[in-house]
Amino acid sequence: MATLVLTTVGGIFGGPIGAMLGGLVGQSVDRELLFKPKGREGPRLTELALQTSSYGTPIPQLFGTMRVAGSVIWATDLVEHRQREGGKGRPTVTSYSYTASFAVALSARPILSVGRIWADGKLLRGAAGDWKARTGFRLHLGGEDQAVDPLIASAEGIALAPAHRGIAYAVFEDLELADYGNRIPSLTFEVTADTGPVSAGAVIEQVSRGAVLAGEGGPAIGGFSAYGGSVRAVVEPLAQACGAWPVIADGRLAMAAGDGASIPVRDRGADARGQxxxxxxxxxxxxxxxxxxxxxxxxxxxxxVQRASWGGGQDRELRIELPAALSASHAKQLAHAALSRADADRTLRTVATGWEGLAIVPGARVAIDGESGRWRVVETRIEAGGVQLQLAPLAPAALAAPAVPGRVIGAPDVAQGRTIVHAFELPPLTDGALSAPRVLVAASGDAPGWRKAVLATSSDGGARWEPAGATAQPAVIGAVVTPAGAASAAIADRRSRLVVALAHEEMALGDADPEALASGTNLALVGDELIQFAQAEPLGGGQWALTGLWRGRRGTEDAIGTGRSGDRFVLIEAGAIMALDGLAGIGATLTVMATGVGDPEAVETQASVTGRSVTPPAPVALHAVPMPDGGRRLRWTRRSRIGWRWSDGSDAPLGESVERYQIRIRRAGLPDQLVSADLPELILPSEGVGTGALTIEVRQAGDLGLSPAAILVLDNEPE
Known part of the structure; x- marks a missing residue:
């Protein structure tokens, strides 16, 4: 008796696959490729999710679209960046940051593109291709003609730098590591190697280098990672899950699956007992x-993980780890199909045919005349008088089954947006006195994903730049739509309605009660005026109406009524404001440059240093009291750059080393007259009053400069 079978190897591909890949009579098959002795097994799913950098680690061949970790194949040492802050009366602080450059191998066959990239589970690159951290990036697609990466060539030398042809890899240049504990993070990549889904047969054909043809293709899968020490390790779980099996087609081994055509056979008889x-x-x-x-x-x-079970208390389980991209419902359907095939394989039937049965090769599908169902030929036996076919039934196709994928909290993918930055000088916001002018910087982005920007400053119009660290937390920033108009700084403004448009719709404002307002809540810079607001009403589209206003806060009453549409709006919050001290003197202009991850080019803004951060506010209540001799007694009330809260009923602290005032008297057609005083009053004698209009300007002389002026106009026309 002669036997034509595919069973002698037994289990090379597992289940019915292993039961059919034995000796092939008349076939020339690369035994080293298909029947290599069992060595390294196929990958566990956890292996494909962990970045490696070990020698000898297999690089997967990717198909479709998959998320893989890859292997670090080249890296430089971490580069340390130092930055010093302080000086000019402040302690010097040196901070350190680090960057790294490295290359990560992704696939041992060419790819088309890389989509999202995760670093330590957080998105480093979003679906739109936007970066969440600063880095240079180049992708090599794995072609056989790809050039050497220029960074690797410059570091290793052009003669020693490999091009890694046939391997798709990514190169990161100076990736900022501050967000990852100053180390190279664990990276995973969404890689697209083929357009659209791929068939299981096509994967098997390419992995076997053409030794096994795709045949009928089998079910389509979204992606697959061919990763393992042998072809068997790759093909076995794929064929097992997809229900594919080998068959001889045109003298070559091919994969069969699905609902292809069947060969009709007639069973010529039973055994000698008629059974x-x-x-x-x-x-x-x-x-x-x-x-x-x-x-x-x-x-x-x-x-x-998806499961299919017959129940019945049996604990025999088949586990399949398939490194493929599948929806939960598709995986559930494949599990049900594998369970049905395993149950159907318990049945074997032998039919007797004439010599025409020799044309029916192992793996072929057959249908028995007069009977329902279809069968797969397991082996062919040649006996005296005819041919016997041993058959296994084909399980019916599994129906689509509902499946619950489970809940996952994915890494948020929000656009970084472009940087919006404002630099300005304000009166002191705390009770301490500064020793040098302070410029404040507030920054945010026009999209919710913005986090920070790198700053540099110049005090000479951009001829020379000095690094200034990074911005603080994203500030609530916008622009004025409808200005508040004129009002008094002495009482609450209950009539004005300030409308602002915030930078993006996820920014929000809130209300504040009188106690909160008194403690400094809801303080905002609007144009050049500091305003507090009690009510914030959302209008939609990122616009807010602010009412219950306290105007001209911290000595900015001179800016009341000067607002225009388009003016800046910055909510002043401690964690969102960065202070730059002593970088420019009074009368200078400080240019601030900000560069964020989403900025195609740097963003610049300027702050005029008027000294309002280090000088007293303007005196108030300037008035003139007539004297019997025709003179005038000028009186005013000083204010202080410290002690803004009037909590004890006494005068505000002086805030300067001495109390001194400069009084300028202007009269049309005559030179200005300058006098000084050590008390908040001055007597103008009658001859000094004269006739005609006088303009009186009173400034307090602080330790670092003069305050803004309190102005009084006296009209002294003769009677």
Whole structure:
């Protein structure tokens, strides 16, 4: 008796696949490729999610779209960046930051593109291609003609730098590491190697280098990572999960699957006793549960598990770890199909044919005349008088089954947006006295994902720049739509309605009660005026109406009524404001340059240093009291740059080393007259009053400069 079988290797591909890949009569098959002795097994799903940098680590061949970690194949040492802040009366603080450059191998076959990139589980690059941290990036697609990366060539030398042809890899140049504990983070990449889904057969054909043809293709999968020490390690779980099996087609080995055509056969008879030759193994010989692990694109390619079970108390289980991108419902359907095939494989039937049966090769599908169902040829036996075919039934196709993928909290993918930065000088916001002018910087972005920008400053119009660190937390920033108009700084402004448009719709403002307002809540810079607001009403589209206003706060009453549409709006909050001290003197202009991750080019703004951060506010209540001799007694009330809260009923602290005032008297047609005083009053004698209009300007002389002026106009026309 001669036998034509595909069973002698037994289990090379697992299940019915292993039961059919034995000796092939008349076939020339690369035994080293297909039947290599068992060595390294296929990958566990956890292996594909961990970045490696070890020698000898296999690089996967990617198909479709997958998320993979890759292997670090080249890296430089971390580069240390030092930055000193302080000086000019402040202690000097040196801070350190680090960057790294490295290359990560992604696929051992060419790819088309890379989408999202995760670093330590957080998005480093979003779906729109926007970066969440500063880095240079180049992608090499793995072509056989790809050039050497210029960074690697410059570091290693052009003669020693490999091009890594045939391997797709990514190069990061000076990736900022502050967000990752100053180390190279664990990276995973969303890689697209082929357009659209790929068939299981096509994957098997390419992995086997053409030794096994795609044949009927089999089911489509979203992506696959061919990762393992042998072809068997790659093909076995794929064929097992997809229900594919080998068959001889045109003298070559090919994969069969699905609902292809069947060859009709006629059973010529039973055995000598007239009985049909059929055997059915006991249920405990087949698994009662199939567990299929996979990657779920709906869960950012995190591992998912789907199960199919017959129940009945049996604990025999088949586990399949499939490094493929599958939806939960598709994985559930494959698990049910694998369970049905395992149960169907318990049945074997033998039919007798004439010599025409020699044309029916192992793996072929057949249908028995006069009977329902379809069968797969397991082996062909040649006996005296004819041919006998041993058959296994084909399980019906599994129906789509609802599946729950499980809940996952994906890394937020929000656009960084472009930087909006404002620099300004304000009166002191705390009770301490400054020793040098202070410029404040507030920055944010026009999209919710903005986090920070790198700053540099120049006091000479951009001829020379000095690094100034990074911005503070994102500030609530916008622009004035409808200005508040004129009002008094002495009482609450209950009539004005200030409308502002914030930089993006996720920014928000809130209300504040009188106690909160008294403690400094809801303080905002509007144009050049500091305003507090009690009520914030959302109008939609990022616009807010602010009412219950306290105007001209901290000595900015001179800016009341000067606002225009388009003026800046900056909510003053401690964590969102960065202070730059002593970088420019009074009368200078400080240019601030900010560069964020989403900025195509740097953004610049300027702050005029008037000294309002280090000089007293203007005196108030300037008035003239007539004297009997025709003179005038000028009186005013000083204010202080410290002690803004009037909490004890006494005068505000002086805030300067001495109390001194400069009084300028202006009269049309005559030179200005300058006098000084050590008290908040001055007597103008009658001859000094004269006739005609006088303009009186009173400034307090602080330790670092003069305050703004309190102005009084006296009209002294003769009677």
């Amino acid at each position: 049909e030759r059929r055997s059915i193994a006991t249920p405990d010989r087949a698994p009662r549960t199939v567990t299929l692990s996979h990657y779920d694109p709906a869960r950012d390619y995190q591992a998912g």
